[in-house]
Amino acid sequence: MKKIMLFIMTISLFALPLNGCRDSNELEDLALVMGIGVDLTEDEHPLVSLQVFLPQGSGQSGGSQSQSKGAGGANQSFIATESGQSIGDAVNKIAKRMSRRVYLSHNAVLIISERMANHRLREVIDYCQRTQEIRQRTLLFVTREDMPKILNYESVLEKTSSISLLKEEEKHLNLITTIRDVSLMKTGPNKPIAIPVIKLRRDSYDPREQVTKIIGSALFTDEQMVGMMNSERTLGILMMNGDFRNNTFTFKPKGRKGKLSVNVQDIRIRAVPTIDRGSWELSIHLSGKGMLQENTTTLNPMNPVDCRQIEKQTAKYLASMIGKGFKQSQCVGSDVYMTYEVFERSYPHECQRARAHWATVYPNIHLSVHPQIQLMHSGASNS
Amino acid sequence: MxxxxxxxxxxxxxxxxxxxxxxxxxxxxxxxxxxxxxxxxxxxxxxxxxxxxxxxxxxxxxxxxxxxxxxxxxxxxxxxxxxxxxxxxxxxxxxxxxxxxxxxxxxxxxxxxxxxxxxxxxxxxxxxxxxxxxxxxxxxGMSKWATRAVEDTQTEPVIRGAKEGFVESMQVNVTLLRKRIRTPRLKLKTLVIGDYSRTQVALLYIDGLCDPELLKEVKKRINGIHIDGVWDGGMVQEQIQDNQRSVFPQILTTERPDVVCASLLDGKCSLIFEGSPNTLILPTTFFAFMQSPEDYYVGYMISSLLRMLRFGFLLIALLAPAFYIAIVTFHQEMIPTTLIMAMTSMREQVPFPALVEALVMEITFEGLREAGVRLPRQVGQAISIVGALVIGQAAIQASLVSPAMVIIVSITAIASFMIPHYELSISVRILRFPLMIIAGVFGLIGVVLSVIAIIVHLASLRSFGLPYLEPLAPFKKHGAGDSIIRRRLQHQTIRPHLTGKTWNKYRRWKE
Amino acid sequence: MIQSERISVFQFYLPIFVGIITTGVLTMPLVLYQAAEQNLWLPLIVGSLSGYVAVAVVSYLYHCYPQQTIIEILQQRMGRVIGTGCALLLILCLVLQGVYITREYQMYLSINFYLYMPPFILIGLLLAVVLYAIRQGIEVLVRCAVLFAPLILGIHLLICILIIPELSPYRLLPLLDHGLLAPLQGTLAPIVWFSQFIWCAFYMPAVDVPAKKMFVSGCWFVLATTVALLIIFAVVISFLGDATVQYLYPFDMVERYVQITGILERSSVLFMIVWLLGIFVKVASLLFILNLAVAQTGRGMRYRKTSIPVTVVFFLIVLALFPTNESLQHEGRLVLYLCSVAGNLVIPLLLVIFLLIFRKAKGKTRMQS
Known part of the structure; x- marks a missing residue:
């Protein structure tokens, strides 16, 4: 025991001046980064904006020349912006002028401007994978808005805009892309990636505030943005990848007046790929459950015939939704549906041969969807 | 052997x-x-x-x-x-x-x-x-010494189970044991320690359960002691335990007759000192210090849960401040985002680094506790109220410490009171301080390596030849049922094998 | 010293088991995936054969000379010069393996947690604790292993369970898409890892069991190691798929992604804690046998007296070799493979062949030392 104590004592005594504690930082010496925005300047240099948390006790300390909206308000953050040769360089410049250490571990979102996304997504992904401080669960977004503006908008409910974005994602209504998802998707041929796109929108009834809204998802091929898919079609990607939880679809049944709102949940997918003499076919067997939420048509869900009708219409709607999205992705050649993996599992050799020229194979894949929706109940109403 | x-x-x-x-x-x-x-x-x-x-x-x-x-x-x-x-x-x-x-x-x-x-x-x-x-x-034989009446134990209270504790008379204490174990196999040998005090020591054991080699060794070690006087078992304990430099106690001290009786039936032996209510039980393992006699009197599920809870809080008592320091100064990524935002705001006003803050608070608390023991009972109440107020409220308002630190210190304090035996509780309290310093210097790696060193030390300890971490390391199938958990008594049919060749295997009368 | 200590056969293999799991989990997925992609179970299972070979060698040596370590057997049966030469070669191999393991530990910490702390502090801290542990002897060491093993396995299992919602088992398919031979190129890594079971031969006298039982339980341990690694690798691949190759420490990535009820995430430090426990067991058992080997090679040296110089020299060697991650991944791995194959397989197998011939020539007379 004496030895332990002696050991502990000597180590402690020697270590204190030896600054073994180079890695230590007091909490009050950290500038907690809540969100990162990456934009491109006019002369093609990355422009990084960091949303830094402003502790309430601290008054004016922190970055001075930031476009702060003033402490003490509901918004507890300020934005620091700097451009540099690379993302790392820009972050380093911010760190130099900040009185505290820039700490990225609590960063929740990473917003990429469209200009950056168009050609230079690679740099962003590389920086994120290499920097140990950035978490794998960091959410990625693409936006067309002005970067500081979207980071700096004031959320009504949450402390910072980043947190409100984070919470919005937790609802699983939209595509979620984390850094790990990107590194997974990157492994496919052509490196197809899908990242949600957000937009700032003025709330029409509460003039104080703006809200961010996810308006769709950006599609990438070879780490270049090639197109955008709208919000509804994105749900098709979610369904195919098994990330779909539930959503209410509203549509007009064929040949009827009025509209149906059906909440679809518990979607299960079985994909059957076939390669038949050079023609690639993928048939999707989709089964799910539905709940009728609103019914302004004359169909009576309690009636077996009408009930089948509703189920069929819902299924058809879903099939067309998936089909349209798939078509669109084929047009831009971005395999965000991960069809390559599906084919590879059944036809490893053909796929390896096709891997090099996947860009030509993918647009010719024929997709057929066979949906099957079961209406579980139609609410508390008996009609 | x-x-x-x-x-x-x-x-x-x-x-x-x-x-x-x-x-x-x-x-x-x-x-x-x-x-x-x-x-x-x-x-x-x-x-x-x-x-x-x-x-x-x-x-x-x-x-x-x-x-x-x-x-x-x-x-x-x-x-x-x-x-x-x-x-x-x-x-x-x-x-x-x-x-x-x-x-x-x-x-x-x-x-x-x-x-x-x-x-x-x-x-x-x-x-x-x-x-x-x-x-x-x-x-x-007409001696009549002034002695205290048999009363409740103050240091090891239980809710269920016998309340009476030992007193300062050896004879009364032996009577309390004889009352519980009514067999002539309960043997008692008297030894004498202290050149001037000539304190009588009774070595109790049960014939046929206790290893004679162990008794011989105990006698030998006691005879090796040279001291003027002995006033409590602790003075002997220090001189007869295997590793005398260790922070950890290797002999169990108790004031409760039922604990002594249970240990005797496990094949251990016990030393009762004239003039002291504290008896020594040896050999002892680490787990004996984490057990309360009550564990056997309430249901096995409850006591198993309580024991696990105790082990959890043992870790808290040892590591909570060290972990707090390490996480706050080195591994901030572990703190949930919402919490770190709150904590940063709190710490803005505190002038000290987390290590100093923690050390000051812990030392203050140890001072308060020591003062609470020394002070007369009536004043003790007042002091604890003042201490709680000073530390809890005023220190935060004066921005001397952050509220999170106060929570850590209080949890540590509560946790250290959960250890049933006082000696182990002191050891844990002592070890906390070097751990805190190491945490402040090296972060979690320092804490983990120190904990490994402590465990190595524990594993190297022996109590009269019995490995200190016995039922778990080395693993003993039968004993493990009575270590971190407690199995039902009807399943604990096998007596622990302590030392030597004498091992009365089954917990029942067998000729 | 070693003859006076007693451990059970379970404790005999446990430190090696813990060590292989610990280091295997961290670096093996990447190495194996590069060679065999999702079919890495094949090289792993084939490679684990070296574990059975090692266990068989240990059991045979134990069968012949239950009271001697491999160093003593080498020196006494193969003649003074050859025996000492082989012993020195074994020691060299052990040192270089130890250097790789220690550097691996330091790199992992430097990359993930302590970006600015000097490497000598990280290595020195570990070796200081290890030195304290090995001076207590093998009994204490295996007791620590007994205490740590459930914790290490439990946390790994917990991580595997918590990550289940994020897993896609179809990433394990297709089976054998490149044929049977292509994945086998990666067999060397598991061979190297499993060959570490030979380390048991350095503290054989501490156990007292029939040689047959020793062999059987050794096989169970090799099997358990294989199964544990298979489960963990399956989780890694179902989580990362082809992206496994993008990360230096794939299982660490899995751990980083775990989220408990949305609050407790980024708990990779917890993984670091159990990983440290494992690496401690590994480095301590390695240094213990290294030290014992040194003490026995130089006859008449006391184990406790050599422990400090051996550790200090080892510390200096570690500091001198493989200072960067790149050199560790290339030269370091090459050296590790060479030393493991030579020290853990070739020399012991040669010894066994020699003994087979030698003992036959001597007839059936049992040599008892």
Whole structure:
């Protein structure tokens, strides 16, 4: 025991001046980064904006020349912006002028401007994978808005805009892309990636505030943005990848007046790929459950015939939704549906041969969807 | 078996008697009362409490009897009633030892030949009777010491189970044990420690369950002790445990008779000290310190859960401040985002680094606790209120510490009170401080490596040959059911195998 | 010293088991995936054969000379010069393996947690604790292993369970898409890892069991190692798929992604804690046998007296070799493979062959030392 104590004592005594504690930082010496925005300047240099948390006790300390909206308000953050040769360089410049250490571990979102996304997504992904401080669960977004503006908008409910974005994602209504998802998707041929796109929108009834809204998802091929898919079609990607939880679809049944709102949940997918003499076919067997939420048509869900009708219409709607999205992705050649993996599992050799020229194979894949929706109940109403 | 322990324990023991009295002790009891009286008076000069009374029997003219005892140690009424009255009124001539014994109406008498034994018996509170013409004295077992009544234990209270605890009299304590284990196999050997205090120590064990080698080793180690006086088992414990430099106690101390009885039935032995309510139980494992006697009196599920809870809080008591420091200064990514935002705001106003803050708070708390023990009971209440207020409220308002730190310190304090045995609790409290410093310097890697070092140390400890972490490391299938969890009693049919070859395997009477 | 200590056969293999799991989990997925992609179970299972070979060698040596370590057997049966030469070669191999393992530990911490702390502090801290542990002897060491093993396995299992919602088992398919031979190129790594079971031969006298039982339980341990690694690798691949190759420490990535009820995430430090426990067991058992080997090679040296110089020299060697991650991944791995194959397989197998011939020539007379 004496030895332990002696050991502990000597180590402690020697270590204190030896600054073994180079890695230590007091909490009050950290500038907690809540969100990162990456934009491109006019002369093609990355422009990084960091949303830094402003502790309430601290008054004016922190970055001075930031476009702060003033402490003490509901918004507890300020934005620091700097451009540099690379993302790392820009972050380093911010760190130099900040009185505290820039700490990225609590960063929740990473917003990429469209200009950056168009050609230079690679740099962003590389920086994120290499920097140990950035978490794998960091959410990625693409936006067309002005970067500081979207980071700096004031959320009504949450402390910072980043947190409100984070919470919005937790609802699983939209595509979620984390850094790990990107590194997974990157492994496919052509490196197809899908990242949600957000937009700032003025709330029409509460003039104080703006809200961010996810308006769709950006599609990438070879780490270049090639197109955008709208919000509804994105749900098709979610369904195919098994990330779909539930959503209410509203549509007009064929040949009827009025509209149906059906909440679809518990979607299960079985994909059957076939390669038949050079023609690639993928048939999707989709089964799910539905709940009728609103019914302004004359169909009576309690009636077996009408009930089948509703189920069929819902299924058809879903099939067309998936089909349209798939078509669109084929047009831009971005395999965000991960069809390559599906084919590879059944036809490893053909796929390896096709891997090099996947860009030509993918647009010719024929997709057929066979949906099957079961209406579980139609609410508390008996009609 | 005990090879590794026989490290040059020198056998330089002398009989205590030679040390205590130099000249008179060697003398024989003489047939002359006068001569005996002279020797006694010489030995006990300036001992005002020695009562020497010479008297004459009925048919004698001269004072032919002498009784000597220390005032306050013997039962005076009984001496008067059964000795003096009988002798003074007896008509029978006292010719010889046998007649003397018969005329004294007492069961416990002992013949004494040397003054050595005379002094021992007088010191034990037994009056010694000399008679003219007989060169043997008679000690009368009529000692009566002032002692506390059997009361509730203050240090190891339980909700369910026996409340009574040991007192300062060895005899009473042994009675409490005899009350619970009613078999002649419960053996008791007395040893004597302390050259001046001559404290009696009872070594208790159950014949057939306890390893004789262990008893031999215990006796040997106790005989190796040289000390003027022993006032509590702790003084002996320190000198007989295997690793005397360790922070961790290797011998269990208890005030509860039921704990001693249970340990005796496990094949352990116990040391009871005259004048101290604390008994030692050995050999002991680490897990014994984490067990409360109550564990066996409530349901096995409840006690298993409670034990796991205790182990959890043991870790908290040891590591909570260190982890807090390490996480706050090195691994901030572990703190949930919402919490770190709140904590940063709180810490903005605190001028000290987290390590200093934690050290100051912990030291203050240890001071408060120590003060609480020392202060008179009435004042103690007041001090704890003041302490709680000062630390809890005012320190935060004065921006000396952050609220999170106060929570950590309080949790640590509560956790350290959850350890059932005080000695282990102290060890944990001591180890907390180096751990905190290491955490502040190296972060979690330092904490983890220190914990590994502590575990290595624990694994290297032995208590009288028994590995300290026994039922778990080395793993013993039968014992593990009574370590971190407690199995049902009907499944604990196998007695733990402690040391040596003697192992009475099954927990039932077996010839 | 080693002859006076007693451990059970379970404790005998446990430190090696813990060590292989610990280091295997961290670096093996990447190495194996580069060679065999999702079929890495094949090279792993084939490679684990070297574990059975190692266990068989240990058991055979134990069968012949239950009271001697491999160093003593080498020196006494193969002649003074050859025996000492082989012993020195074994020691060299052990040192270089130890250097790789220690550097691996330091790199992992430097990359993930302590970006600015000097490497010598990280290595020195570990070696200081290890030095304290090995001076207590093998009994204490295996007791620590017994205490840590459930914790290490439990946390790994917990991580595997918590990550289940994020897993896609179809990433394990297709089976054998490149044929049977292509994945086998990666067999060397598991061979190297499993060959570490030979380390048991350095503290054989501490156990007292029939040689057959030793062999059987050794096989169970090799099997358990294989199964544990298979489960963990399956989780890694179902989580990362082809992206496994993008990360230096794939299982660490899995751990980083774990989220408990949305609050407790980024708990990779917890993984670091159990990983440290494992690496401690590994480095301590390695240094213990290294030290014992040194003490026995130089006859008449006391184990406790050599422990400090051996550790200090080892510390200096570690500091001198493989200072960067790149050199560790290339030269370091090459050296590790060479030393493991030579020290853990070739020399012991040669010894066994020699003994087979030698003992036959001597007839059936049992040599008892």
């Amino acid at each position: 005990f090879q590794w322990m026989r490290k040059m324990r020198k056998q330089r023991r002398k009989p205590w008697q030679e040390v205590l009295v130099d000249e008179e002790g060697t003398k024989k009891v003489s047939a002359s009362v006068k001569k005996n009286k002279q020797i006694l008076e010489h030995a006990y000069h300036a001992c005002a409490d020695l009562i020497i009374r010479s008297f004459a029997t009925k048919n004698s003219v001269e004072n032919n009897m002498l009784i000597a005892y220390l005032g306050g140690t013997a039962n005076v009424e009984e001496i008067n009633e059964h000795v003096m009255k009988g002798l003074q009124s007896s008509n029978r001539p006292l010719d010889g030892l046998k007649a003397l014994e018969q005329s004294v109406a007492i069961t416990d008498t002992k013949k004494i030949h040397t003054f050595n034994d005379v002094f021992i018996n007088i010191a034990d509170g037994k009056p010694v009777l000399f008679a003219e013409g007989i060169n043997t004295a008679l000690s009368l």
